[in-house]
Amino acid sequence: MKVGIDLGGSHIAIGVVDKNGKILEKVEKKLKGIVTKEVKKVIENTIVEAVDKFKKEYKITEIGIAIPGTVTKETVVKSVNLGLKNYKIIEELQKKINMPIKIKNDAKCAAIAESTYGSLKDYKRVLFLTLGTGIGGAVVINNKLLDTGDLPGCEIGHMVIDKNGLECNCGRKGCFEKYASMKAFKNNLRKALGYDETFSGKELLAIIKNTKKEEKKYKIIEKIKREYIENLSIGIANLVNIFEPEAIGIGGSFVYFGEILLDDLKKELVTENLLFNPRKDINIQTAVLGNEAGIIGAIL
Numbered sequence: 001m002k003v004g005i006d007l008g009g010s011h012i013a014i015g016v017v018d019k020n021g022k023i024l025e026k027v028e029k030k031l032k033g034i035v036t037k038e039v040k041k042v043i044e045n046t047i048v049e050a051v052d053k054f055k056k057e058y059k060i061t062e063i064g065i066a067i068p069g070t071v072t073k074e075t076v077v078k079s080v081n082l083g084l085k086n087y088k089i090i091e092e093l094q095k096k097i098n099m100p101i102k103i104k105n106d107a108k109c110a111a112i113a114e115s116t117y118g119s120l121k122d123y124k125r126v127l128f129l130t131l132g133t134g135i136g137g138a139v140v141i142n143n144k145l146l147d148t149g150d151l152p153g154c155e156i157g158h159m160v161i162d163k164n165g166l167e168c169n170c171g172r173k174g175c176f177e178k179y180a181s182m183k184a185f186k187n188n189l190r191k192a193l194g195y196d197e198t199f200s201g202k203e204l205l206a207i208i209k210n211t212k213k214e215e216k217k218y219k220i221i222e223k224i225k226r227e228y229i230e231n232l233s234i235g236i237a238n239l240v241n242i243f244e245p246e247a248i249g250i251g252g253s254f255v256y257f258g259e260i261l262l263d264d265l266k267k268e269l270v271t272e273n274l275l276f277n278p279r280k281d282i283n284i285q286t287a288v289l290g291n292e293a294g295i296i297g298a299i300l
Contacts, residue, residue, distance in 0.1 A: 001058040005065040006294030009081035009133025014050040015295040063101045064298035066109035080169035107136025109297030119285035127245040132252035135177040179231035182253040237274035251287030258286045
């Protein structure tokens with residue numbers, strides 16, 4: 001058995017995964033609201049506690065960690081949404097855990113999982129995006145990640161779509177994830193509808209599904225959706241024009257909103273003159289492994 005860890009921008013999920021990619025047991029902890037200087041301590045303590053617990057019940061041989069941002073074989077070089085920089089996470093964890101530990105960018109882990117077990121397993125050339133707190137991405141060709149050398153590359157979320165746009169956590173302006181992450185979508189909805197950040201994504205989704213009864217609220221939501229789809233389409237179109245994938249996979253919390261966003265996204269891409277090579281349809285698959293793709297991909 002292996003332990004897969006998905007270290008997200010707002011939570012950490014840790015699971016025991018068998019040889020068939022099935023999660024046997026999982027624990028989660030929210031990271032939202034933790035001050036930056038405490039994040040490392042919370043991450044390390046959460047991982048150590050979970051691994052100690054799992055070792056009592058399973059024969060654990062290895063740990064894999066999916067981490068957002070720029071990750072080398074040993075170090076988190078930069079994870080802007082977690083406030084981490086030059087963090088030697090393996091070195092710190094092995095002071096308390098005596099077993100092999102590997103780390104990789106979270107979007108790449110999710111892409112590997114979906115290409116192996118999920119919605120992209122029948123395709124050889126795919127583009128994968130994770131839409132959550134930020135935007136991550138990966139390109140998989142013939143079941144292998146695109147090789148970008150010592151640095152992970154594919155920083156899709158930090159592709160600039162507006163040179164004079166909103167300032168990003170990375171220090172640049174107009175990054176794709178400031179407009180097209182699910183965090184951006186949900187925050188824009190909350191602000192427009194007068195809710196604070198405690199109003200959950202699940203509650204927002206319920207409101208979206210039932211707004212046709214309230215014309216004023218419906219118009220507000222449709223405006224936010226329209227702007228979001230336009231921004232998301234610009235970024236995806238840029239990537240399609242470069243890579244021409246057989247299929248595009250989208251994971252992260254977008255999966256839960258797919259029923260109200262996916263059809264509009266496809267329509268926008270094929271009707272608004274965004275694609276260099278026009279087409280009548282575009283193959284976009286939502287991740288069937290959901291938010292568990294990071295955990296599963298971390299052990300692959």
